[in-house]
Amino acid sequence: MGTSPLYVFSDVFSRVPIESDVDVLGALSLVMYTIALIPLAKYVFVVLKANDNGEGGTFALYSLICRYADISVLPNRQPADELISSYRLKLPTPELERALNIKETLERRSSLKTTLLLLVLMGTSMIIGDGILTPAISVMSAVSGLQGELEGFGTNAVVIVSIVILLGLFSIQRFGTGKVGFLFAPILALWFFCLGSIGLYNLIKHDITVLRAVNPAYIYYFFKKNSGLAWSALGGCVLCITGAEAMFADLGHFTVRAIQ
Template sequence: MVIADGILTPSMSVLSAVYGIKTKAGGLHENYAILITCMILVGLFALQHIGTQRVGFLFTPIILVWLLSISGVGIYNIIHWNPRVVSALSPYYVYKLFKLTGKDGWTSLGGIVLCITGAEAMFADLGHFSQLSIRIAFTTIIYPSLILAYMGEAAYLSKHKEDLQRSFYRAIPEVVFWPVFIIATLATVVASQAVISATFSIISQCRALNCFPRVKIIHTSNQVHGQIYIPEVNWMLMVFCLLVVSQLSL
């Protein structure tokens, strides 16, 4: 599952971020978005051999700015479009939904399964962070930011149902669109790097347990034991990512 994430997460996340350009440049051909995505992915995988130590200091500020950005946009959309969406925090409405829709309500949960993807990759990275640090980061920053972002998007969609396919970028105020677009693209690169690193870690552990074919493992840091690079897996992931992106253009 983590290996599949290592293929799907970089390709889909980077592609979705780059597609934000079409929000402001509607005449841009789809192939250009595909080309830009492929260039970013090739660059990302080509830099894996140097390890994350040299650029890792940028990851935290990028993700922090990203979370603050989407929470700020979410607050704006809630206030501007539909403040009543805050009531969705009440569990009563979930109960009411299931009561009215029955089995179809449970089936509809499949549409939000992407909200929990990546959890298995997080467990692969647990060796790099303490449980306390993960709990603090999640409860104080990540979870509130995501809730505000989703509620803001829901508030926007309540007034603009026609923008369902591109609601995230459509909901961003004009004055901050390009800064948010840039930080969104950088955040997808960081997220992709995290999944790629998790894939390397999982394969390394499987190899140690003789559950995976022998591959060359290179340690990219003398200080941090968990920072590794597996050339064969890296290029395999890159090829499959490019195939996934290219298939979307057909």
């Protein structure tokens, strides 16, 4: 979450030209409210509640569903279980009755079982893909910032330095999450301190009126002014939340309360 916004504006304004304040404020407002609504509102307050004994991730949710409904590809329930009286009790509320209807529909239709499993596999594959792409893009975006500062530091140098950094990062993963986290905690603290300090300095020195982007009306003005191009730029704005799913997928490393 701290590195993803690095490449958002370069992607957004490669699709939408900067012609007025509305373009900058609209894009910034989109980024701010995307971060506020999806990682904060959706993941922290909604998705984290759906965990399997403190474990998160797509398969954790699937195993949770399989525990309460006979939808697993591998048999996990005996036929005699269905004769237990608790399966046939009249449910006290419409919500529970609706849940039972959904459960029975899933158990009855093999096509729905297969579809659900395919969705789980697809979601897991997308998380794996995101885990491969996000570090590479983040590191290359950070290193490419040196191109304007160092003479002769071209694209080839960016690629080579990025590969060296990524190899170094992945080579220390074998020491375990605890040791890696202990090593990177002060680095992350310094990184976020620098982000905040540089941002505050730029606000005071250049243009504090950029805080007008807190007003979501600029999102409307942005779409009204750029129409079709704004929809194309929306894909770039979503880049600011790449990695947000790790809050749920890596739930086993932290408790729900700690993340909240």
